[in-house]
Amino acid sequence: MINPLEALKIIESHRGSSVVVPTMQSNRRWSLVSSRPDLDLPLTGCMGKASSLGLGLALAQPKTKVIIIDGDGSLLMNLGTLVTIGEQAPANLIHISFDNGVYATTGSQPVPGSHKVDFAACAKSSGYRSSHQFEHLEDFISSIEDLFAEEGPVFINLKIQEDLDDLSADERMAMPSLVKNYPVMKDLFAS
Amino acid sequence: MSDNATGLDPRSILKEFKLNKISHLVWLPDSETNFMYQVMTSDKDLTVVPVCREAETIAIAAGLQLGGKRTVVLVQNTGLFESGDSIRGIALDLKLPLLLMIGYRGWVRHGITKDSAAFYTEHFLHSWGIDYYLIESDSDAHLISHALSIAEANSKPVAVLLGREYS
Numbered sequence: 055m056i057n058p059l060e061a062l063k064i065i066e067s068h069r070g071s072s073v074v075v076p077t078m079q080s081n082r083r084w085s086l087v088s089s090r091p092d093l094d095l096p097l098t099g100c101m102g103k104a105s106s107l108g109l110g111l112a113l114a115q116p117k118t119k120v121i122i123i124d125g126d127g128s129l130l131m132n133l134g135t136l137v138t139i140g141e142q143a144p145a146n147l148i149h150i151s152f153d154n155g156v157y158a159t160t161g162s163q164p165v166p167g168s169h170k171v172d173f174a175a176c177a178k179s180s181g182y183r184s185s186h187q188f189e190h191l192e193d194f195i196s197s198i199e200d201l202f203a204e205e206g207p208v209f210i211n212l213k214i215q216e217d218l219d220d221l222s223a224d225e226r227m228a229m230p231s232l233v234k235n236y237p238v239m240k241d242l243f244a245s
Numbered sequence: 246m247s248d249n250a251t252g253l254d255p256r257s258i259l260k261e262f263k264l265n266k267i268s269h270l271v272w273l274p275d276s277e278t279n280f281m282y283q284v285m286t287s288d289k290d291l292t293v294v295p296v297c298r299e300a301e302t303i304a305i306a307a308g309l310q311l312g313g314k315r316t317v318v319l320v321q322n323t324g325l326f327e328s329g330d331s332i333r334g335i336a337l338d339l340k341l342p343l344l345l346m347i348g349y350r351g352w353v354r355h356g357i358t359k360d361s362a363a364f365y366t367e368h369f370l371h372s373w374g375i376d377y378y379l380i381e382s383d384s385d386a387h388l389i390s391h392a393l394s395i396a397e398a399n400s401k402p403v404a405v406l407l408g409r410e411y412s
Contacts, residue, residue, distance in 0.1 A: 095311075099338075100304065100330055101330075103300070103303075103335065104304075106304035106308070107304045107307055107308045109305055109308060110304065110307060110309040110311070110316075111308035111311050113269075113292075113294070114308065114309045114312020114313060115313075132300070134301065135301060137297050138294075138295070138296050138297050138301055138305075232335075232338070233338050236339050237339075240311050243313050
């Protein structure tokens with residue numbers, strides 16, 4: 055199993071000028087490692103919709119690479135997104151799922167189908183151009199450069215360690231938010 | 246020109262889209278609006294983005310708008326109910342100037358609706374503070390431009406209800 059913070063550091067080191075859409079628990083950790091918060095679209099609420107938001111931006115800005123950092127619980131909440139993305143097939147979209155088998159934010163209850171659902175197979179059969187799964191950080195490190203250079207949509211499922219999210223409600227509300235970043239980025243694309 | 250069942254020609258709606266330079270329509274087809282499908286999908290200036298579930302539409306539209314595309318959402322009223330958290334956390338929180346076109350299932354001008362989807366539609370919009378306009382025929386189509394202007398002037402989502410009376 056992969057340490058989630060280490061995985062995020064690897065993604066960060068390869069993001070370049072990509073827009074990153076982190077959500078839920080990954081959003082909290084992403085804010086610790088991101089070197090380009092001006093290019094981050096953190097979606098804290100609306101669980102499941104990070105991939106849809108990222109899809110819209112990828113379609114509107116085909117020259118901008120969009121990296122979605124999803125969770126398995128979030129993906130299950132909007133599983134049809136795999137088919138919607140597969141149908142649109144944006145070449146500039148990378149969809150990463152942090153698969154720990156639990157709802158870490160609510161006390162680590164298992165998600166339905168915990169460690170049974172093959173998300174990579176779901177993505178592949180939904181029309182993603184390529185789909186991959188990693189259980190060891192070293193394998194992810196040795197592959198990420200090639201994966202990020204592939205024509206999308208690319209799906210990457212990372213089997214990560216279960217890790218309880220112990221943020222208080224106030225701490226969660228203080229996390230980076232879409233409300234702050236969205237208008238800033240809109241100005242960026244308008245200029 | 247008008248569709249016999251609705252009195253509303255899809256070309257009247259498309260004309261409004263073109264007047265407002267709408268480039269993308271994020272849509273899950275429904276019984277009330279399927280009469281528009283052929284016209285919308287065959288227009289070269291309009292990209293139709295089909296979805297699997299209505300709640301996807303608002304998040305996709307937010308991404309498209311962020312990237313500079315003028316976008317409209319089209320779902321049935323039942324799908325509007327499904328989309329509640331996206332309306333709250335994306336359309337309203339981000340103050341999106343987004344036109345929500347809603348197929349008004351169960352709408353009746355005369356008599357009493359037997360469809361709870363229709364009964365709750367306007368209550369739902371009131372509770373979110375979303376202004377709305379009813380379109381039943383070609384002569385109402387100009388309300389699309391009006392709704393878009395209200396959405397943009399006030400930086401908030403505005404709905405257009407596509408009414409169709411069942412016999």
